[in-house]
Amino acid sequence: MMTDSCGQHRGSDWIDIIWAAHENAFVNAKxxxxxxxxxxxxxxxxxxxxxxxxxxxxARLKTTFNLPIADGGFWDPTNQWYVxxxxxxxxxHGNNLxxxxxxxxxxxxxxxxxxxxxxxLDRMETxxxxxxxxxxxxxxxTFQPAEGAKSNxxxxxxxxxxxxLSWNELAIRAYAADDPAIALKYVKxxxxxxxxxxxSFQRYLRQTQQxxxxxxxxxxxxxxxxxxxxxxxxxxxxxxxxxxxxxxxELNGTKLRYELRxxxxxxxxxxxxxxxxxxxxxxxxxxxxxxxxxxxGLEYYRGGDxxxxxxASRPDGxxxxxxxxxxxxxxxxxxxxxxxxxxxxxxxxxxxxxxPSGTTYELKINGQTRESLKVDKAGQIRFTCPHDDSxxxxxxxxxxxxxx
Numbered sequence: 001m002m003t004d005s006c007g008q009h010r011g012s013d014w015i016d017i018i019w020a021a022h023e024n025a026f027v028n029a030k031x032x033x034x035x036x037x038x039x040x041x042x043x044x045x046x047x048x049x050x051x052x053x054x055x056x057x058x059a060r061l062k063t064t065f066n067l068p069i070a071d072g073g074f075w076d077p078t079n080q081w082y083v084x085x086x087x088x089x090x091x092x093h094g095n096n097l098x099x100x101x102x103x104x105x106x107x108x109x110x111x112x113x114x115x116x117x118x119x120x121l122d123r124m125e126t127x128x129x130x131x132x133x134x135x136x137x138x139x140x141x142t143f144q145p146a147e148g149a150k151s152n153x154x155x156x157x158x159x160x161x162x163x164x165l166s167w168n169e170l171a172i173r174a175y176a177a178d179d180p181a182i183a184l185k186y187v188k189x190x191x192x193x194x195x196x197x198x199x200s201f202q203r204y205l206r207q208t209q210q211x212x213x214x215x216x217x218x219x220x221x222x223x224x225x226x227x228x229x230x231x232x233x234x235x236x237x238x239x240x241x242x243x244x245x246x247x248x249x250e251l252n253g254t255k256l257r258y259e260l261r262x263x264x265x266x267x268x269x270x271x272x273x274x275x276x277x278x279x280x281x282x283x284x285x286x287x288x289x290x291x292x293x294x295x296x297g298l299e300y301y302r303g304g305d306x307x308x309x310x311x312a313s314r315p316d317g318x319x320x321x322x323x324x325x326x327x328x329x330x331x332x333x334x335x336x337x338x339x340x341x342x343x344x345x346x347x348x349x350x351x352x353x354x355x356p357s358g359t360t361y362e363l364k365i366n367g368q369t370r371e372s373l374k375v376d377k378a379g380q381i382r383f384t385c386p387h388d389d390s391x392x393x394x395x396x397x398x399x400x401x402x403x404x
Contacts, residue, residue, distance in 0.1 A: 001020065001021055001022055001023075001024050001027065001085075003019070003021040003022065004021060004022050004087065004088040005021050005022065005087040005088060005089065006019035006020070006021050006085075006087060006093055006146055006147050007019075007146070008021065009149070012024055012027065013026050013027055014026075014100070014166075015098075015100070015138065015159050016159075017148055017149040017151065017152060017158070017159055018084075018094070018143060018147060018148040018149075018152070018159050018160070019146075019147055019148060019149075020084055020085040020093070020094065021085060021087055021088075021093075022085065022086060022087050022088045023074075023085060023086040024084070024085045025065070025074040025082050025083060025084055025085060025094075025101050025105070026084065026085075026098075026100055026101045026104055028061065028065055028074075028110075029065070029101070029104035029105045029108050029110050030104060030108065031061065032058055032061050032062060032065070032108055032109070032110040033104075033108035033109070033110075035054050035055075035057055035058035035061065036058055036108075036109065038054045039051045039054045039055045039058065040306065042054060043306070044238075044306070061110070062110050062112075065105075065110050066110070066111065066113070069083060069086075069092050074086070074105075075116070076092075076095060079095065079097070080116070080119040080120065080123065081097050081102055081119070081120050081123065082101055082102050082105050082111070082120075083095045083101075084096075084098045084101050093144070093147050094139075094143065094147065096139050096140065096141035096142060096143055097123065097124070097127070097139060097140040097141055098138065098139045099124065099136050099137065099138060099139060099140070099167060099171065100138065100167045100170065102120050102124075102174075103136075103167060103170040103171050103173075103174045104170060105120075106120065106121070106173075106174040107170045107171075107173040107174045117174075117178060118178065121174065121175060121178060121179070121182075124136070124140070125182060127140045131206075133163065133206075133209065134163075134186075134189040134190075134192075134193060134204075134209060135163050135165055135168060135186060135189060135190060135193075135204065135223075136163065136167065136168070136171050136186070137156065137161050137162060137163050137206055138159055138160070138161060138162060138163070138164050138167075139160065139161055140161075141155075142155035142156070142160060142161065143155070143160050148160055156206035156207065157206075158203075161206045162203045162204065162205055162206050162212075163203055163204035163205075163206060163209070164202075164203050164217075164219070165190065165199065165203075165204075165217075165219055165220045165222060165223065166217060166219025166220070166222055167219075167222070168186065168190065168219075168222040168223040168226055169222040169223065169225045169226040169229065169230070170222075170226075171183075171186070171226070172186065172187065172223060172226030172227070172230050172231065173226060173229070173230040176226070176230040176231055176246040177246055180231055180246040180247060180248050181248050183226065183230065183231055183246070184227075184231060184248055184250070184251070186223065187223050187224070187226065187227045187231070190223035190224070191223075191224075197211055199211075199220040199221075200216050201213050201214075201216070201220075202214070202215050202216070202217055230246065231245065231246055231247065231251070232245055232247075232251075232254065232256060232267075232269060233245030233246060233269075233287060233288070234256070234258055234267065236260050237290065239292060240290040240291060240292040240299070240301055240308070241258070241260050241265055241276060241290060241291060241292065242288065242289075242290040242301070242304070243267065243274055243276060243287050243288060243289060243290065244287055244288035244304075245269050245274060245287055247269055247270075247271050249271065251269065252269070252270055252271045253268075253269070253270065254268075254269040255267065255268050255269070256269070263278060263293045264278070265277065265278050265293070266278075268284075272286070273285060273286045273287075274286075274287050274289075276291050278291065278293030278298055279293060279317055280314075280317050280318060280319040280320065281293070281297050281298045281312070281314075281317075281319075281320045281321075281322075282320070282321040282322070283298060283300055283321075283322045283323075283324070284321070284322070284323045284324065285300075285323075285324035285327075286324075288303055288304055289301060289302060289303060289324070290305075290308075292308065294311070294313060295313075295317070296313040296314060296315065296316065296317045297311065297312045297313030297314060297317070297320060297349075298311070298312060298313075298322075299311045300312070300322070300324070302327050302328075302329065303329070305329070307353075307354060308353070309327065309335075309352065309353060309354055310327075310335075310337075310350065310351065310352050310353075311349075311350065311351040311353075312339075312348060312349070312350055313348070313349045314341065314346060314348055314349075315346055315347075318341070318342055318346060319341060319342055320339070320340075320341045320348060321339070321340040321341070322337055322338070322339055322340075323337060323338040323340075323392075324336075324337050325337055325338060325394065331355065331356045331359070331399070332356075332399045333399075334396055334397065334398045334399070335352065335396070335397045336394065336395065336396040336397075337394070337395055338392045338393065338394045338395070339392065339393045339394075339395065340392050340393075341393075346386065347384040347385055347386045348384065348385055349382075349384045350381075350382070350383055350384070350385070350395075351380055351381070351382050352380065352381045352397060353378070353379055353380040353381075354379055355375045355379050355380065355381060355399075356375060356379070356399075357375050357376070357377055357378075357379050358374065358375060359374070359375045359399055359400060360372055360373070360374050360375075360399075360400040361373050361374075361375070361381060361397045361398060361399050361400070362397070362398045362400075363383060363395065363396075363397055364395070364396040364397075364398065365385065365393055365394070365395055365396075366393060366394050367394070367396075370385075371383070373397075381397070
């Protein structure tokens with residue numbers, strides 16, 4: 001950072017009257033997240049060399065970040081959490097379970113150790129239960145007097161322990177993957193507080209949990225952002241709608257309407273499988289997955305893939321429902337899906353791509369071989385099939401590689 005020590009009495013991030021200096025774990029976690037997006041951007045711009053550079057940079061950052069504090073990293077193996085910063089002289093500061101620091105490490109993926117995640121999140125929830133707090137404080141224990149402005153003391157006061165709601169999405173993202181029930185509990189707490197006071201405060205006092213400060217920060221809505229992004233799992237991308245829910249049984253069967261780039265989507269959330277409908281086309285799969293609506297059908301993206309794997313369309317956009325049965329990223333693996341469409345002689349047009357060029361696949365319909373198809377130079381197979389009756393029709397593409 002621009003400062004070398006907390007003795008310079010200058011902030012270096014959002015927590016602006018705590019004197020984080022030199023090597024700041026909060027900023028480094030954000031920087032790692034930015035690098036991961038940078039890699040994706042370079043790949044989208046067809047610059048593999050640039051992507052490799054930033055990927056290697058991010059990997060080195062992750063390794064160093066996760067080292068124990070004795071070895072130059074931010075992990076405190078005694079307390080089982082990440083410290084906030086290290087001054088230029090090597091001294092450790094902010095060793096008081098600062099929530100944005102630790103939530104950022106987990107939510108942004110720089111901490112990918114399941115044991116560490118559990119230790120941090122379990123400790124936070126234990127402390128929350130002790131104080132019966134309705135939302136997370138900025139830190140659980142006190143900063144040292146030299147680490148922040150005098151107005152932060154005695155603990156808990158202001159950025160030394162009060163409740164700022166701006167970090168709730170980050171918290172919900174951190175909890176949702178491992179324990180969505182805890183994440184949902186705090187969303188409900190925020191909605192209850194909104195019903196009581198409108199969330200029209202800068203922060204909430206730690207000791208009384210009453211609102212304080214007359215400036216209204218937009219961050220007070222972030223728990224609802226977390227509900228949609230991290231629990232319902234709705235994550236719009238530049239070319240698709242990505243779905244990665246983390247549901248509780250209570251939310252099973254939730255249906256949502258969502259609009260992206262002028263296209264309305266209906267999302268059906270289920271703990272077993274989920275469906276997205278765009279126009280007259282519906283696709284159901286076990287999440288995560290994505291779809292993109294096209295003029296007469298849809299494009300299907302497997303898992304977290306950034307490129308679609310199957311395109312399906314019907315003339316004039318006639319109704320079409322697809323259920324993905326089996327679809328892995330392995331080139332030789334069978335791809336299987338079931339089609340439900342109107343019983344007529346109109347053909348569904350399929351494009352399957354990201355296949356090994358020159359490979360032959362057998363197309364089976366309801367277990368019967370229909371034809372052999374060869375992958376073109378672009379890694380694609382194209383075919384059309386009529387649907388002559390009202391029964392579901394199961395398609396399977398089986399590679400000749402499976403027979404070797």
